[in-house]
Amino acid sequence: MQTKELQDIASQVRRDIVRMVHGCQSGHPGGSLGCTDVIVGLYFQQMKINNRKGKGGFLTFNMDATNEDLFFLSNGHISPVFYSVLAHRGYFDKAELSTFRKINSRLQGHPTTHEHLPGIRIASGSLGQGMSVAIGAALAKRLNGEKTTVYCLMGDGEQQEGQVWEAAQAAPHHKLDNLVGIIDLNGQQIDGPTEKVMSNRDLKAKYKAFGWNVMEIKDGNDMEQVVTGLRKAKRLLGKGQPVMILLKTEMGAGVDFMMGSHKWHGVAPNNEQLAAALAQLPETLGDYEVN
Amino acid sequence: MTKYPFTEKKDTRSGFGAGMTELGRTNPNVVTLCADLVGSLKIDTFIKENPERFIQCGIAEANMIGVAAGLTIGGKIPFATTFANFGSSRVYDQIRQSVAYSDKNVKIAVSHAGLTLGEDGATHQILEDLAMMRSLPNMTVINPCDFNQTKAATIAAAKHEGPVYLRFGRPVVPVFTSPDQKFEIGKAWMVSEGKDVSIFATGHLVWEAIQACEILEAQGISAEIVNIHTIKPLDEKAILKSVRKTKCVVSCEEHQMNGGLGDAIAQTLAKNFLAPQEYVAVDNSFGESGTPAQLMEKYGLNAATIVEKALKVIARKG
Numbered sequence: 001m002q003t004k005e006l007q008d009i010a011s012q013v014r015r016d017i018v019r020m021v022h023g024c025q026s027g028h029p030g031g032s033l034g035c036t037d038v039i040v041g042l043y044f045q046q047m048k049i050n051n052r053k054g055k056g057g058f059l060t061f062n063m064d065a066t067n068e069d070l071f072f073l074s075n076g077h078i079s080p081v082f083y084s085v086l087a088h089r090g091y092f093d094k095a096e097l098s099t100f101r102k103i104n105s106r107l108q109g110h111p112t113t114h115e116h117l118p119g120i121r122i123a124s125g126s127l128g129q130g131m132s133v134a135i136g137a138a139l140a141k142r143l144n145g146e147k148t149t150v151y152c153l154m155g156d157g158e159q160q161e162g163q164v165w166e167a168a169q170a171a172p173h174h175k176l177d178n179l180v181g182i183i184d185l186n187g188q189q190i191d192g193p194t195e196k197v198m199s200n201r202d203l204k205a206k207y208k209a210f211g212w213n214v215m216e217i218k219d220g221n222d223m224e225q226v227v228t229g230l231r232k233a234k235r236l237l238g239k240g241q242p243v244m245i246l247l248k249t250e251m252g253a254g255v256d257f258m259m260g261s262h263k264w265h266g267v268a269p270n271n272e273q274l275a276a277a278l279a280q281l282p283e284t285l286g287d288y289e290v291n
Numbered sequence: 292m293t294k295y296p297f298t299e300k301k302d303t304r305s306g307f308g309a310g311m312t313e314l315g316r317t318n319p320n321v322v323t324l325c326a327d328l329v330g331s332l333k334i335d336t337f338i339k340e341n342p343e344r345f346i347q348c349g350i351a352e353a354n355m356i357g358v359a360a361g362l363t364i365g366g367k368i369p370f371a372t373t374f375a376n377f378g379s380s381r382v383y384d385q386i387r388q389s390v391a392y393s394d395k396n397v398k399i400a401v402s403h404a405g406l407t408l409g410e411d412g413a414t415h416q417i418l419e420d421l422a423m424m425r426s427l428p429n430m431t432v433i434n435p436c437d438f439n440q441t442k443a444a445t446i447a448a449a450k451h452e453g454p455v456y457l458r459f460g461r462p463v464v465p466v467f468t469s470p471d472q473k474f475e476i477g478k479a480w481m482v483s484e485g486k487d488v489s490i491f492a493t494g495h496l497v498w499e500a501i502q503a504c505e506i507l508e509a510q511g512i513s514a515e516i517v518n519i520h521t522i523k524p525l526d527e528k529a530i531l532k533s534v535r536k537t538k539c540v541v542s543c544e545e546h547q548m549n550g551g552l553g554d555a556i557a558q559t560l561a562k563n564f565l566a567p568q569e570y571v572a573v574d575n576s577f578g579e580s581g582t583p584a585q586l587m588e589k590y591g592l593n594a595a596t597i598v599e600k601a602l603k604v605i606a607r608k609g
Contacts, residue, residue, distance in 0.1 A: 065365075
């Protein structure tokens, strides 16, 4: 897929994110906007996914993901971007995005398998658990003799959880070279800049010391850099080590007044703010309809 | 009463190990994880025969639960093993989100549950795990009573689709159930029929209940013993059938009084058929160091206490 096509998808996903969060007046737009480019890059370019269509013309979903690449979202609060990408990728009707965080919806505040939404393979939201699950899935793929890749996205604030470091030591120990971790380095968390709340210090040095092959994507909101970086990560696999991508992003990327501050971590825009945000994001694939 | 002669004593954790050995030979999808307690969990044979299907997780239980959840996504049947303390309260949130809420086919198989862990003391003697686990939607909770039943329960857990918490213990206890028993999850086992009082027991307390029944019989009291090996789903039908006959209950478990088997039974009775109930359980306290037998006596988890509670509850019948 051309970079321009991916950028168009990302623009529509960003529109979806602000509309979803506005629609229920809750949710997390900041991190969702910041991670839009990498999740679009994964699902529309990098990952090998079963493209067979089934009922209603939607992708057939196999929980075991046999011979498919896998993605786990550990920082589950950025569910709006995940749901929008899954809908555009063809897992379910994008009109369903309008049900986000509302009663009787499959699009829960944080992702869950409980409501059987195609594309979701684990519940996440209580932070720090996703990488452990990704390790298990990567071990299963190795046991099954598959050559596929497992990806896991975490937040930088999430690195404060102890379980993250249990997982960080386990993956290199088991020589999981079919596993790519991605840390969204936006430097912000609910209570303020990550540096002030609880400094991560040098994540590159930390992961290197734990035995990961660490690489960086300097601008995680530049689709060209994202796609190139994901390709590079794939090339680094198969050499006895897991790969960790440090992905520098801007919280709120794409909406100027949401950028550069932790204030839009978990706040919904009002009507005027929504209009101002949408004015900056071209409608490329058509907005989802509100039921 | 039905007699249960026994010729040997074995630990229930060895029953688990024997079950895993069999599963290793018969089910290629079974994978075992352990957090640095291989010897205690008796899984050496499984590991020796299936080294590629064993995942050493080190002393990092939270990660182990997540890894187990991930393994199911590739069609594996993971048994995550450690001490009951570290496989329940230490990792409750991991079990809640990544296993129970995500409805993953993970088996959490834990040893050294309860006071009979012994000398290590209260830090390691989990007495709250049944309460925590039975409160989780999607979770099946099993606490077998001897070597043979634990082996059978282990094999049944692998066949069951969905999360299972399988709890067993450290000390050697009489082997009195059949080696070729059919273990059905959620189906209580009638140990001995009687008419004056229903004794519902789980885990190590089943043998104590059998001994109590003999003492009661000598006093002319006919006690019915039902083994509730599956705490959840609870066999309400078997419980109500027994209580409708005897009109009173003694519940027996190596667990806190709050939230365990006794409370599960009380809930069933409150909803269906009111009857007086006495608890043989730890009464809102932590354990301490000591031999298993000393601890079971001090905290009232033995045949003598069951007899005392049975006499008390019979006296309470209207």
